[in-house]
Amino acid sequence: MKRCRHMVDVGRRQFLRGAGLATAGAAVATALPSQPQAAPSLARVDYPSTRLANVKDLKVNEPFEVAYPDADAPGVLLKLGKRVEGGAGPDGDIVGFSTICPHKGFPLHYNAEDRTFNCPGHYSRFDPEAGGLQIWGQATQNLPQYTLRIDSKGDIYAEGLDELLYGRLSNVL
Amino acid sequence: MAYKRNIDRLPIIPKDAKKHIVTCHYCIVGCGYHAYTWPVNKQGGTAPSQNAFGADLSKQQESETEAWYSPSMYNIVKQNGEDVHLVIKPDKGCSVNSGLGSVRGARMAENRRSDVTGTQQQRLTDPLVWRYGTWQPTSWDDALSLVAEVTARFIDKDNEDDLFVSMFDHGGSAGGYENTWGTGKLYFHSMKVKHCRIHNRPAYNSEVHSSRDMGLDELNYAYEDYGLTDTIFLVGANPLETQTNLFLNHMVPGMRKGAKVVVVDPRRTVTINACEDAAGKENVLHLAINSGTDLALFNTLFTYIADKGWIDKEFIKNSTFQGDVAQPENEAYPAALGSFELARKACRMSVAEGAKICGVSEADIIKAAEWIAKPINGRRRKCVTAYEKGIIWGNDNYRTIGALVNIALATGNVGREGGGVCRLGGHQEGYYRPSDAHVGRPAPYVDDLIIKGKGKVHHVWACDHYKTTLNATEFKRVYNRRTNMVKEAMDAAAGGTREDLVNAIVEAVNKGGLFSVQVDIIHSQIGQAAHVILPAVESGEMNLTSMNGERRLRLTEKYMDPPGTAKPDCLIAAGIAQHLERVLRKMGKNDYADQFKGYVWKTEEDAFKDGYQKGNPEVTYERLRAMGNNGVQEPVVGYKDGKLIGTKRLYADGKFTRHGRKDKKALFCAGAWRGLEAPGKKEQKAAHKFLINNGRSNINWQNWFLDQENEFVSDRYPYPFIEMNPDDMASLGIKAGDLVEVYNDSGATQAMAYPTPTAKKGETFMLFASPKGTQGNVINGGTNTLILPNYKQTWANIRKLADAPGAVAHLSFKSKEYTPPA
Numbered sequence: 001m002k003r004c005r006h007m008v009d010v011g012r013r014q015f016l017r018g019a020g021l022a023t024a025g026a027a028v029a030t031a032l033p034s035q036p037q038a039a040p041s042l043a044r045v046d047y048p049s050t051r052l053a054n055v056k057d058l059k060v061n062e063p064f065e066v067a068y069p070d071a072d073a074p075g076v077l078l079k080l081g082k083r084v085e086g087g088a089g090p091d092g093d094i095v096g097f098s099t100i101c102p103h104k105g106f107p108l109h110y111n112a113e114d115r116t117f118n119c120p121g122h123y124s125r126f127d128p129e130a131g132g133l134q135i136w137g138q139a140t141q142n143l144p145q146y147t148l149r150i151d152s153k154g155d156i157y158a159e160g161l162d163e164l165l166y167g168r169l170s171n172v173l
Numbered sequence: 174m175a176y177k178r179n180i181d182r183l184p185i186i187p188k189d190a191k192k193h194i195v196t197c198h199y200c201i202v203g204c205g206y207h208a209y210t211w212p213v214n215k216q217g218g219t220a221p222s223q224n225a226f227g228a229d230l231s232k233q234q235e236s237e238t239e240a241w242y243s244p245s246m247y248n249i250v251k252q253n254g255e256d257v258h259l260v261i262k263p264d265k266g267c268s269v270n271s272g273l274g275s276v277r278g279a280r281m282a283e284n285r286r287s288d289v290t291g292t293q294q295q296r297l298t299d300p301l302v303w304r305y306g307t308w309q310p311t312s313w314d315d316a317l318s319l320v321a322e323v324t325a326r327f328i329d330k331d332n333e334d335d336l337f338v339s340m341f342d343h344g345g346s347a348g349g350y351e352n353t354w355g356t357g358k359l360y361f362h363s364m365k366v367k368h369c370r371i372h373n374r375p376a377y378n379s380e381v382h383s384s385r386d387m388g389l390d391e392l393n394y395a396y397e398d399y400g401l402t403d404t405i406f407l408v409g410a411n412p413l414e415t416q417t418n419l420f421l422n423h424m425v426p427g428m429r430k431g432a433k434v435v436v437v438d439p440r441r442t443v444t445i446n447a448c449e450d451a452a453g454k455e456n457v458l459h460l461a462i463n464s465g466t467d468l469a470l471f472n473t474l475f476t477y478i479a480d481k482g483w484i485d486k487e488f489i490k491n492s493t494f495q496g497d498v499a500q501p502e503n504e505a506y507p508a509a510l511g512s513f514e515l516a517r518k519a520c521r522m523s524v525a526e527g528a529k530i531c532g533v534s535e536a537d538i539i540k541a542a543e544w545i546a547k548p549i550n551g552r553r554r555k556c557v558t559a560y561e562k563g564i565i566w567g568n569d570n571y572r573t574i575g576a577l578v579n580i581a582l583a584t585g586n587v588g589r590e591g592g593g594v595c596r597l598g599g600h601q602e603g604y605y606r607p608s609d610a611h612v613g614r615p616a617p618y619v620d621d622l623i624i625k626g627k628g629k630v631h632h633v634w635a636c637d638h639y640k641t642t643l644n645a646t647e648f649k650r651v652y653n654r655r656t657n658m659v660k661e662a663m664d665a666a667a668g669g670t671r672e673d674l675v676n677a678i679v680e681a682v683n684k685g686g687l688f689s690v691q692v693d694i695i696h697s698q699i700g701q702a703a704h705v706i707l708p709a710v711e712s713g714e715m716n717l718t719s720m721n722g723e724r725r726l727r728l729t730e731k732y733m734d735p736p737g738t739a740k741p742d743c744l745i746a747a748g749i750a751q752h753l754e755r756v757l758r759k760m761g762k763n764d765y766a767d768q769f770k771g772y773v774w775k776t777e778e779d780a781f782k783d784g785y786q787k788g789n790p791e792v793t794y795e796r797l798r799a800m801g802n803n804g805v806q807e808p809v810v811g812y813k814d815g816k817l818i819g820t821k822r823l824y825a826d827g828k829f830t831r832h833g834r835k836d837k838k839a840l841f842c843a844g845a846w847r848g849l850e851a852p853g854k855k856e857q858k859a860a861h862k863f864l865i866n867n868g869r870s871n872i873n874w875q876n877w878f879l880d881q882e883n884e885f886v887s888d889r890y891p892y893p894f895i896e897m898n899p900d901d902m903a904s905l906g907i908k909a910g911d912l913v914e915v916y917n918d919s920g921a922t923q924a925m926a927y928p929t930p931t932a933k934k935g936e937t938f939m940l941f942a943s944p945k946g947t948q949g950n951v952i953n954g955g956t957n958t959l960i961l962p963n964y965k966q967t968w969a970n971i972r973k974l975a976d977a978p979g980a981v982a983h984l985s986f987k988s989k990e991y992t993p994p995a
């Protein structure tokens with residue numbers, strides 16, 4: 001219990017300040033802040049195509065930490081070992097999600113046993129096997145999922161998101 | 174796939190956006206929010222100087238930031254006829270929620286009607302009258318005139334018993350002091366309508382008669398008491414889901430400071446799981462009693478605590494009735510009330526007996542008694558008791574709530590820090606009406622009278638009996654038949670004069686028909702039977718005042734236009750009164766017509782001034798505006814230095830007033846255990862296999878009528894769930910997501926099976942009040958004493974109806990219980 005509570009407190013103060021979130025294998029292209037006077041803006045934001053990993057890096061049911069669309073947006077890739085709707089790769093079983101809770105921005109942890117993301121903030125739970133559906137919780141959106149593309153070399157690219165990320169009013173800053 | 178909005182950016186709130194104070198109008202907690210509005214052709218920028226937060230929005234914001242809002246907190250609505258951007262986001266400065274939103278409140282903006290974004294197109298915009306075989310839009314004058322012309326034919330100065338009225342009595346939503354006064358003045362002042370009922374029960378009565386008769390208002394504490402207590406005692410309540418931010422922002426911090434928790438609930442809820450996380454498993458005791466045995470448990474606890482001497486002798490001596498019987502038992506008082514010793518004698522129950530009836534161990538009952546009352550190092554233990562529908566809509570309401578209040582009184586846990594014995598609540602409160610004494614006690618069982626053919630005109634104010642009453646199968650059958658008689662008569666009179674039409678309606682009614690007038694914000698299920706439908710508005714589309722579960726009174730400012738020509742209920746009531754006055758005069762009933770004077774209100778504030786403010790002269794809109802989202806806790810006792818002065822806790826002086834006794838002494842309740850009390854329950858239990866326990870959930874709660882048109886919510890639960898033990902499911906050949914039929918002698922309904930390993934075998938939990946499967950269909954008509962419905966103790970059989978329908982295929986049926994990191 002203690003450790004858990006401690007984690008929450010640390011989370012409260014520190015995470016989401018960027019830095020050190022991207023782990024090995026996650027080559028992250030950081031987007032520059034958008035310039036207000038730049039070209040006319042598009043109806044939807046322009047997502048970077050970012051290589052996050054290679055299929056060989058993934059082990060079934062072990063989250064692989066990444067960040068997308070920039071270093072300040074932690075997430076994971078997950079090989080589920082079974083085909084799911086929206087799954088990428090030859091087996092249709094690779095998914096990617098933001099791991100910041102869309103309720104108040106606490107970091108989610110993964111329960112490998114029942115394959116859920118859990119939030120220590122206010123007890124929300126999300127199901128990566130069901131498109132990030134909030135199983136129960138306080139968020140008013142389901143978990144933002146990556147649009148993934150896998151090339152012939154097995155490199156996994158993220159190319160979009162389907163919900164607004166917590167803590168930013170534009171998914172690409 | 175799970176529903177996704179595919180919104181990847183939102184307009185930024187500019188620095189000069191208008192900012193309104195808003196109390197969430199969905200549940201009792203009443204969380205503080207702000208509504209920001211600004212012209213649709215403008216937006217703020219990412220630079221700190223360009224946005225309302227003064228924050229650099231080109232950067233990722235931290236957790237719990239104020240400088241973020243989700244797509245559900247955004248919409249485009251009309252304000253003074255112009256399109257404006259709207260953001261409604263939680264207020265960090267409000268002591269109730271400290272910036273937390275919930276899965277309900279944080280969707281307030283998305284659940285506003287918008288012609289631009291297409292949300293909530295189900296909202297009614299114009300009065301509708303049954304004409305030519307369907308509902309036709311018409312003017313207010315036309316609709317109100319028809320209501321008055323028909324109603325006037327069936328009321329008389331000395332007898333208004335043929336007019337039946339169903340009217341909400343709550344705050345928040347579309348209720349509040351303005352609107353309860355409007356309807357209250359019409360039906361209890363201009364008229365003395367006796368055949369009335371409240372939105373969630375079939376009679377006009379209190380949910381907590383015994384607490385009030387004992388001298389205690391049911392909302393007597395402050396939310397901060399959860400942070401000042403030794404023990405939190407939760408009974409028949411599931412606050413993580415149904416009073417979410419009270420749980421998260423007040424109970425959890427109390428637990429983290431060391432409070433223990435006792436939960437009485439036949440079912441393991443997510444609340445219990447969260448308590449275990451927050452307090453540590455060893456500090457949470459779940460008494461999973463047999464359904465409906467709460468009274469036996471409380472009487473056992475009371476006996477044990479009294480025998481151990483863990484009582485507050487001083488308090489009992491000074492603040493409670495000394496003697497024997499103060500109020501004898503009779504038809505209006507389902508138990509005698511009186512002294513501590515009287516109650517001790519009547520309620521006596523040994524731990525062994527209690528354990529046997531309740532189906533829990535003796536050791537657990539003793540542990541609960543210790544956690545509730547055993548002094549800590551020689552000092553009195555503080556315990557805050559919170560209860561809700563588990564016992565309010567449970568077996569033997571009067572005695573059960575009385576028995577719970579007994580424990581709080583005996584241990585001196587009322588009016589003191591860390592104490593209180595309170596309802597948790599559903600909606601906010603906002604009741605201000607003339608006396609209802611003429612209704613009588615027990616109050617008439619209105620829904621049953623309608624079934625029996627009584628009543629000629631039915632005015633319905635935002636009540637949907639079809640989804641929320643008991644014996645609903647029969648009620649709907651009869652109501653459809655009786656209102657259809659009138660529809661057919663109206664169809665036959667098409668093309669004739671108004672007089673012909675009214676005569677045709679009167680004739681059909683006299684043959685057993687029922688003329689039904691519905692005031693609501695949407696076309697409800699009972700509204701399908703209506704002849705006239707009048708569109709009302711919600712909080713935010715009007716200024717509205719309410720108080721929350723700690724009596725915190727706030728004003729929600731109007732921040733947008735109502736849909737179409739919809740109006741506040743108080744002004745609709747005024748319109749009915751004015752038309753009745755005119756029609757009655759025309760009928761030559763001048764005396765009677767005079768009773769309908771006094772409704773010259775132009776705005777909701779006029780109604781507020783005419784009602785609440787007359788009784789509470791210190792409280793004005795202007796002062797409430799200045800008090801912001803923290804408002805003031807009622808009763809308001811003064812105004813000083815530009816601030817309203819409120820009352821943190823009731824009965825801090827040890828004087829009890831709710832029963833109106835001159836001696837201001839609290840009474841104990843002498844109510845012995847007597848088994849399942851409501852007629853028909855024992856037989857139903859014996860004849861059926863499953864307990865159909867029922868209630869609400871986090872996501873399907875007060876605002877479900879709106880959420881039936883909300884993609885995010887209806888995607889998660891296209892059908893009401895019924896939680897079932899997986900072994901029970903297997904034995905009936907039911908898989909996750911299958912539709913099942915729940916049936917018994919009273920009727921049948923449907924639900925979607927949700928496998929729940931923590932559910933006891935033979936015990937299920939079904940969502941109540943769903944638009945897609947009314948649980949009330951299988952609740953028999955027998956009520957507790959004083960016509961309190963007993964929804965919770967329902968038994969039925971279950972069979973598979975259909976394989977999981979398409980809308981269910983993508984869902985998750987994993988456990989709803991949060992798991993901590995490994």
Ligand code: SF4
Pocket residue numbers: 197198199200201202203204270273274275276277278279416417418419
């Ligand atoms: S807890 Fe209740 S009042 Fe607070 S935001 Fe949720 S629904 Fe609204």
Ligand code: FES
Pocket residue numbers: 101102103104105106119120121122123124137138139
């Ligand atoms: S931050 Fe995740 S539930 Fe609140």
